[in-house]
Every structure is written in C-alpha cells, then in structure tokens.
Amino acid sequence: MYPPHLLAELKRIAEAHDSLLIADEVMTGWGRTGTLFVCEQAGITPDILCTSKGITGGALPLAATLCSAEIFGAHLSTDRSRTFFHSSSYTANPIACAAALANLGIWQSEPVAARIRSLESMHRERLARFRSDPRFGNVRQTGTIAALDLNVSTSGYLSDVGPKLRAFFRQRDLLIRPLGNVIYLMTPYCATSDDLDRAYAAIDEAADMIAVAST
Secondary structure, X not given: OOOHHHHXXXXXXXXXXXXXXXXXXXXXXXXXXXXXXXXXXXXXXXXXXXXXXXXXXXXXXXXXXXXOHHHHHHOOOOOHHHOOOOOOOOOXXXXXXXXXXXXXXXXXXXXXXXXHHHHHXXXXXXXXXXXXXXXXXXXXXXXXXXXXXXXXXXXXXXXXXXXXXXXXXXXXXXXOOOEOOEEEEOOOOOOOHHHHXXXXXXXXXXXXXXXXXXX
C-alpha cells in the first residue's frame, strides 16, 4: 500500500513525458479505499481507468474501461483501420449490465459511503490488537482493505503456510484467502460487527495453529 501522493507523482511524470496514465481500479474502485475511486484521493484524472468487480457489487463478472474524450475521439471514425475493436462474446451482457445498473442505483439511493466509513472504522479497531503482536508484521489498512503478514520462516505469496491457513479458515466457514503468509480482508459492505469479530478471532487462532505446527 502506498500513499495517494505517489499516484499524483506518477501522473505528473506521465504528463511530462507525453505518456498515458492507466489507473487499474479493478480492486480499489467502488469505495474499497474509502472513496469511490482511489484517483480522487490523489486529485488526478487518469487517461484510462479500468474498473470491474465492484461495478456489480460483486454479484456478476463485468468490466468497463473508461477513457478521456481525447482517446475516445482518436478512435471514433468510419475508417475501419482507425477503429478500436474491443468486443468479445460477453460484451454488454444484459444480465451483468442489469446487475451493474442495480448496483449504481444502490449507490445513488442508499448511504453506501456511510457504510464504508463504518466498516473502515470497525477494521481499524480490530487491527489495533495485532500491531504490537510479534506473530504479525506490516499490519496495514486502506479504507476497507485490511492486511497483515504472519511472521514465518518462509514468507511471500508461495509460502507453504498459505494452503494451511486457507484450509483452517474454510473449516470455520470463513472465505478468507491468504496470499502465502499475507492475510488480507476485503469484507462485503454489508458485513456486520459480529462478522468482523469472527474473522479476526479466526486470524488470531490461525497464528497459534501455525506456531504449534512449526514446533
């Protein structure tokens, strides 16, 4: 995780070299970092923005690529050699698009931003206990994304503790997918305080399980 000013600096560098800035907001978009898109926090407008996942509220797979008027206009032509061909078998799938429209309606009619702020606060409160816990390192949070590293001898996304952690969480009916020794939470916006209590209690228990298994 890095601060917004680095993204703003990347935009400045791109403009200085007459290059396009593509913002991949597939994971970070739709409120995940506390604002609708993380580019808002950096105060920038990318030339191209990629979005997916949250556009349907996670209900169905859908992606959309947004671009500046200048880029759009460069490919708007009756000359087929200038056209940006981008269609595929599932382009404009009506069911996925209907789910996206319903999700946009929820953003406009319900207090989604307030829910995100509440969820962000609940994560912050529960992460605090792990910051001084020697079993964990690099405890971090951006918006509703929380992550912490389990301190083990073999770290990284290919750490052998990953499959053990995944199996442990599944036994407790929790969909927590570690990346090696990195445990991260991207809870749904409808998650309750009790849901987070269960998740963080399981993370605490999992650390003990790994420690016992390693001795």
